[in-house]
Amino acid sequence: MNPEAGEILVVGGGVSGMQASLELAETGHDVMLVERAPYLGGLVSQLDHQFPSNHCGMCRMLPMLHRDSGEQSCLRKGLRHDRIHIRLSTDVTAVEGEPGNFRVSLRKAASCVDPIQCIGCGACVKVCPVETPDDFNAGLSMRKAIFQAAPFNMLNSYRIDPAACTRCGACVSACPTGAIHLTDADRGAFRILVVDDEQIVRDSTAEWLIEEGFAVEKAASGLQALDLLGRSSYHLMLLDIKMPGMDGVEVLKKAKDIAPGITVIMMTAYATVETAIEAMKSGAVEYLIKPFDPEMLLSMADKHYQAFVEAADEKITAGAIVLTGGAALYDPSGDPRNTLEYGVLPQVVTSLEFERMLSPAGPCKGLLLRADGKPVSRIAWIQCVGSRDLQLGADYCSSICCMISIKEALLAREVSGENLRADIFFTDMRVCGKGFHRYKELAESAGHIRFIRGRVHSAIPEAVSGDLQIRYVSLSGIEKEESYDLIVLAIGQRPHPDMPRLAERYGFSLNASGFAESLPFSPSETHRAGIFMAGSFSGLKDIRESVIQASAAAVNASRTMSVLSKSFPQHLDTKDIPPFPDVSREPSRVLAAICSCDAALDVCMDAASVVQRLRQDPAVQDVLFFNHLCAGQDRESLIQEIRQRHPNRLLTASCASCADIFQEVAVAAGMDPRLSVTADIRMPVLCAMSSSKALDTAAKMQQCADLMNSAISEGLVRVKHADAVKPSETAVTARALVAGAGIAGMTAALAIADHGYPVDVVERSDRVGGNLNWIHHTLDGHDVQPYLEEIRQKVESHPRIQVYTRAQVMGVWGEAGHFYTTVAGPDNSVMQFEHGSVILATGGAEASTSLYGHGTNPAVLTQKELETALHSDALASRELSSVVMIQCVGSREAPRNYCSRVCCQTAVKQALALKSQYPDVRIYVLYRDMMLYGFSESAYTRARREGVVFIPYSLDQKPEVVPAETGACVRVFDPVSDRRLEIETDIVVLATGIVPAFTSDDGDIFGVERDPDRFFMEADAKWRPVDAMKTGVFGCGIVNAPLTISETVASAQAAAMRALRILTRTTLASSRITAVVRHSLCSRCQLCIAACPYQARVLDTEADQIRVNAAMCQGCGACASICPNSAAVVEGFSMPQLFEMIDIAVQ
Amino acid sequence: MAEFEPTIVAFVCNWCTYTAADLAGTSRLSYPKPVRLIRVMCTGMVDPQYILKALLEGADAVLVSGCHPGDCHYINGNFKARRRIRLLKEILSQFGFEPERLRLTWIGASDGIQFAEVMREMVSQVKAIGPCTASRLAA
Missing domain, CATH: 3.40.50.2300 (Response regulator)
Known part of the structure; x- marks a missing residue:
């Protein structure tokens, strides 16, 4: 632990909370992660699948450097990290104090079941007389009052729902281990x-x-x-x-x-x-x-x-607080109109309910069936339920529902087959995130999802067929009908009902819609100093945005601590490991210590057979049994036993959650922790006790004993072949490179420099600020120039930031923690640097175009040209009576087949600005989908109220611009009035979208790939959105994806946080499960170099050896299985180990 | 004569299928217990030698199971496994093993049901084709 770093409180254990906690923990802070539910994961734990892979990639959030600090397993099972203290079923009850010293009270709800004593046999569930809807399955199935909260949890013990429990006590007498204490409630x-x-x-x-x-x-x-x-x-x-x-x-x-x-x-x-x-x-x-x-x-x-x-509340102090409480989802049954009869018709479900129906672990076991048992063959998704609805007071877009519906439609076809008809009824498909538009097009072309623009107004059940007929109005006002088996309502967001109370407790403010309000240009900062936020707390966000904002909130929280304490988590060392005796030449002598988890496992452990089996192996020196090995007397006596008996390897058998404790025990007893292995004997017991319905108790016990024995044998194989070879480490250069001095580059540089590390910022042009130099205000009405000036001054006066203008990065060689950078400055000067991590923030620009007469017809401008003209005299002197804006010019079709996200907002911003300057001007916006996601929807509403006319067009009927005597004439087909319009206009404004300033040469220089749209290619679209595949290189701002200013700031802070994970270390050390090379066996064929997905292997030509970068290696074993000579070995999974494990398995 | 109870060795990846197997266990899905799980970090580290050794030493069938395509924690390890197993199946008969004795599946973390189902299917399939030749010879 780094004593200077202090503790940071993270409230909310969803994806944002986990990400923020991991970021902070990995940069040396101690984190208290508090979650009200009895499991982590929030909403995502209820969703099995995420786009774009349509499966799950949650585990990619886990640290890739210093992997041993946490548990290497599926995150749905739980999160474990040395520096993260997790409090589940816990609420924050009081907060007072100021940044650096918040005093916080935590209250834990009683579970009434002792998790140590509970062996998960489920006897209590059988006798519990109470049935209540299961919230984890969105109320689609019933559960008992004593239940397992989430199906995946690592320690899957039971708990009692105090609201449902009648205190009858049946479970207490049924429990074989006496784990249930009703009076605790x-x-x-x-x-x-x-x-x-x-x-x-x-x-x-x-x-x-x-x-x-x-x-x-x-x-x-x-x-x-x-x-x-x-x-x-x-x-x-x-x-x-x-x-x-x-x-x-x-x-x-x-x-x-x-x-x-x-x-x-x-x-x-x-x-x-x-x-x-x-x-x-x-x-x-x-x-x-x-x-x-x-x-x-x-x-x-x-x-x-x-x-x-x-008095029983846990009192903690925290230097900073990150709030990631999430949002609630809209409940359509609360709508007095409820024209689609949700809650009345069983065929009408919400998108969350549908996710649970799709889940193999859900109430329908992943099968889509109608109430009459027939397979579902037609499903309709209805968008904007509870969003974009002024009558409900929801003047906002919920941002994520469009993508959720497309994903659900594709998954439904995966489950129900190609014949499933999947229709999505929408107003605008807001597919404005990175890669979303391509995903939607693929869903339409290859997935055969139908997208129907229209408003569904009612659903009528057909008595005989059991179908559900829906009626909708198409864009041209024609009433139509379609029949379906199932209707899915894409429900939007609502602020959590507790928000007013939380706002009062923490002292942040709420926006007009009741969500937490952020500071302008900094979405992760609340109005109260020292309190930050991430995720859907400030409005619904998808995983990518939540992950980015969580990293941003983390860097701000960490910065608060650094600035306050005036000390930085500089050079955070991995645990100080003293040198251990070299035992590599000794035969293995294993001390096996078996823990009975406070006697809970005694009922199913066959101690005699455990001893007998272990004793068969001559490597086993001693077998000792303990009652409570992870703490107190037993822990101490194990240390004593090791010191007296001098084993050279330690095998412990216990629950998996204690594994890190035994590493500490090994160190305390003078053993190399790499030579200690923990076998999980708890999970096999859970499985055996709960799974076999048919078996009697004796048979169950036998099965338990068998499974335990094989778990212990497996552990023995791992430990006795364990090797303490310590692969090479990389020394970290505590200095960062930022390429680009736009708002992204400057923000990232400030975040890193405020942590005490020097930063070199390299900018191609002659001045900093990038695109912000020509933008005057945002859609929310915030002035950009004062903000830019503030940031510019901070950067230029920062003692640890050096800005090089008219300079360019020419080469970045090396690896994470230690890059050699060459920068070409003005007048052919060349500078050489060494950096620990590299941030790419080269930005982008408005795309140029020659479409619609731009460049030849002076009446045709781009949005950027309009912005400039509006703030100069160019337009002021002119009378404007009519303006036509055309959206998606050269965008969302080949070759630039992506949505630039900001153009619709810009169009509405300019339309409103023009309206205020020229109240009588007629404005027409020709669009394909208006991408006014989130709270920007309200500006769209305002623009329509002020008389801006929005006319949708499709790709097969694009508008035409014909030059006219003054201005131009625009011809467009209007589907609403079902006829062609001719609009005489003074100016035509084209939204051409954003192109990244990122050539393939840049890609080569930084070792970064480009995505199909030539933006920075991230390691994972959802879970590692600012990381490059190459460890140590990060990309933020609009070189990564089109973003608004505040989104750019968040992504830049996220990139800074990721870079700090490296900079705060002295060395990047290897983890336990890492590949090594047996040089004497290696023939230098280099097959492993090609097979390694992390570029962690190189041929060191001087030494004529294959070298593994131990920090970059993730231990996947691709090298080991491709190596023809068995020279590539993954620690813990070597060939002798696997062979012996197979021997045990087939015994 | 006692009914033939096949021994199945399953190489499961640490991330997806191992979680699914736990889930199958803890959510009371019954699946045949002669299945012996060997946890590996990734299906991409399963050397064909391991599969052959298991079959030669008495396993009646081998399952290799990892994350769905595109979901591999290690980006593409499951694709490497797919290519390798495809080739191994081609030559399996030369060792005297029916190709049906080797199976590759993708089982995601939440697919406890699928894990149990695959296990049941494999057991009944192997029961139909009988014990492994090699183990018969050894006996």
């Missing part, structure tokens, strides 16, 4: 002792309290009370004053000796009030005057209960 955990000699008072008081859920016991005398206090603990005592024998005051004094922490309320008759007051001097807190009514008693009890709960 809420007030049941608050134990009250009622002491009164009068039976009627005693009983009625107890009864009232029990009815409210408190745990109550009674005592009839002072002596009995003291006896009970001596035997168990209570939180509150209601104590009568006047009792025979020992009176209340005396009991109080003695009770305080026995249980000093107990809260005591005296019960007194009116006559003895003075005694009660006296008693308060001896430690009673309050008194109740008899006779009292239940309300009085209960409010008093509740007050002390609340104090008890608050």
